[in-house]
Amino acid sequence: MLVNDDIHALSSAVSGPVALPDSPEFAEETFAFNVATVHRPDVALGAADAHDVVAGVKWAAERRLPVSVQATGHGADSAINGGLLINTRRLQDVQIDPVRRTARVGAGVKWRTVLEASVPHGLVGLHGSSTDVGVVGYTVGGGLPVLGRAHGFAADHVRSMEIVTADGVLRRIDADADAELFALMCGGKGNFGIVTALEFSLFPIGEFYGGGIIYPGADAALILAAFRQWLPSLPDAASPSISLLRLPDMDFVPPPLRGQFVVHLRFAYLGNRGDGDALLAPMRKISTPLMDTAGPMDYLDVDQIHMDPADPLPFVSGGALLEDFGEDTVADLLEVAGDGSDCPLLLAEIRPFGGALSRDVGRPNAVSGRDAAFLLFLVGFNMPPVADASMASIRTVLTAMSPHSTGFTLVNFHGTPGDEADRARAWTPEVYDRMRAAKASYDPGNLLRFGHAITGVPPAG
Template sequence: MIARTDVEELHRQVRGPVLLPEDDGFAEELAGFNLAGVHHPDLVVGVTDAADVVAVMRWAAAHHEPVGIQSTGHGADQPMEGGLLVTTHRMQELEVDPVRRTARVGAGVRWRRVIDAVAPHGLAVLNGSASDAGAVGYTLGGGLPVLGRVFGFAADHVVALEVVTPDGRLRRVDAGHEPELFALLRGGKGNLGLVTAMTLDLVPLEQLYGGGIFYPGSAAQDVLSAFSRWAPTLPEHASTSVALRWMPHDPTVPEELHRQMLVHLRFCWVGPEEEGARVLAPMREAARPLLDLVGPLDYRDIDQVHMDATEPGLYVLTGEFLRDFDAAAVMTLLRRAGPDSGCPLPEVGIRLMGGALARTDGIRDAVSGRDAAFFLELIGWLAPHVAEATPPALAGILQDMAPWSTGRAFVNMHGVPGGESKHARAWSEEVYARLVRAKAFYDPDNLLRFQHVVGQDRSSPGPGQPADSSA
């Protein structure tokens, strides 16, 4: 338990709220997007700036109190028990330089705000399928953008990071200053410090053609088979994915699509409409669409491509990188998740990798998946009526698709990976070894032990000493 006197000491050092479970506003401060990962810390601190973060880290180190981090809570799939939770949603710094094509983004900023700030300048950011997610947390996991085949991972465009390491030191790192720490933060998630701000390159975007096509579930075999042949032939100006989806009763979804399994093709072409339409034509001919929403697209409307859920819920996300998605893989996936399978998952998707996602341009980082051809995305729902059926359904799909797996997972969609060997699957052996070495150097007391931690095999300390990451 944390003593009230220690809390009062911390309260004097920070500007943001410092709350114990019995305090008013405690539950609200914990609230995040993924309600399946509700945290139960002993203390929560709502930091307002880097100075607050420095004070919190120093206090945590002095009191041997482990630290967790949350911005929007989209990635809160592993509930935190005990410890100190730092919430960063008040850190809303955003500075856009349209001449240099850069943006400095605070730890609590959501992608939607950045998109709206840069779009008037003919620029874009490399956000994922949901613009409501926090920009920094998404990017630290590598960030798999909607336009990734054209521009690469979001982490590829980070030029500097401001990070408070567990010793309470604020560092500004880039390719020339602490380059190894800079490299491992880009794709290594939150193992080495709390990033208070990032500076990233923006990308020019004059023309975008994209959206989604919905087919009936009865056409799943035709559509997925056509996709498996068509997707690998695409030039890298095209980014695409396909998903088997149970469509919710949701105001963001056209009413005629509610409460049925559909096949959802997502497509984006960076270039003229006529070129994109020509590239997309084979999929428009694969089956008769129920709804075709692909057309010229303002990047501010990029959420229309994936139509992700916009309301908080009980989610679990996981997946695998695949080396192929051939005819046999299509049939295997349909047996497990097709319209006649009884699969309880609301979404099972296949995303095309390759293109710029496969290249590093000589830059060292911790991003995984560059050697993959596809990514298998699984979204589970833990509402009471499907809570028991969801975990075995996820496990069954992953097991059946194992022959096509590269053996690697993506840290931003890793689900609840379990022990150290499962966590390590998010990185290559070489990168994981580097992360473990850096963890021992920057966080020897293992303060940052929650979510996707590395180096879990350290033995537990004695009473009154810092706890290990397996706790």
């Protein structure tokens, strides 16, 4: 049990605020984008810089308190109870090097901030469907980009990172310095330390074509069949996805679509209008779209492709990697999540892999999924009166799709982590064994035990 002297020792060692559950600042320091997840640590530290993270970890280790970390809380799939929560949202340094085509960012930086600094130089980073997400948590979880088929996973292009390991040491690691730790942090989530800064490659952006087509949900079978047949015609420069959406009557939904079941095709393409229109033409002939926003796009408007909610919401999610999206797979998905089913989920999404997402990057990392063909991702509201139905429906859909699954997930799309066997599905067995050995080495006391954490075992021999 913490006493006043303990809290005083932490407050004296850091520059940022220290908040207890009865402090006015506590709610702000522990707030997650997923508002269904309410964190209840014993104490929260709003780290002002990397030195605060070091001091916080050392303080917790001396008292054998577990440590957790959060910046935006977009990946808050499970609640943190007890210990020290370190909030890194104040680490807002952004440095763009247009000559080396790199960015260096602090742990609290969101992708929107990176793009606002890099796009004027004709460069972009490999963000996901929403630029409101924090760079670090997304990237160390692998990072599935909007332009993934063109460039691969975000973790493939990390140059270096600064990380505070469980012994309270701030390390700069890369492919040469602490190479195994660096490899496992690129896709291994936060199992071995707290990242305070990340350096990664940027990519040239010229003409960009993006947007989406929204169709009536009643035509879902026709549209998904056409989508499956259309995919092989696309170049790696094109990254599509498609989702079944049950849109609520809420402000973040465009008025004409509120309360409807629809199919949403998303499309991002590194090219001009003529080529983009030609690639998208077969899908424009299918059904009668309710909305078509695809065309030349200012890259700073890239969030309009997926139209993810910008405001915090209560949600629950789950995912699986698929071997195929053939006729039987489509039929099984529609049976449990299509028109006429009792599925309450907000989203059932299919993201194709292929291209750079399926290629070996030539250096070790912990990203899984390169042998998969598709990602299935499910999201439902986690609030009364639909919370129980949403969680049950995710289980139902995943069970129905299990014959088509590889048996693995991506850690950022896994959903609430279960037991050890369930958590292991986010990595290949070979990578998971390496991670357990590294966990035993870098965090033998299992200080970092929250979120999608694993347990360590000593190396064999």
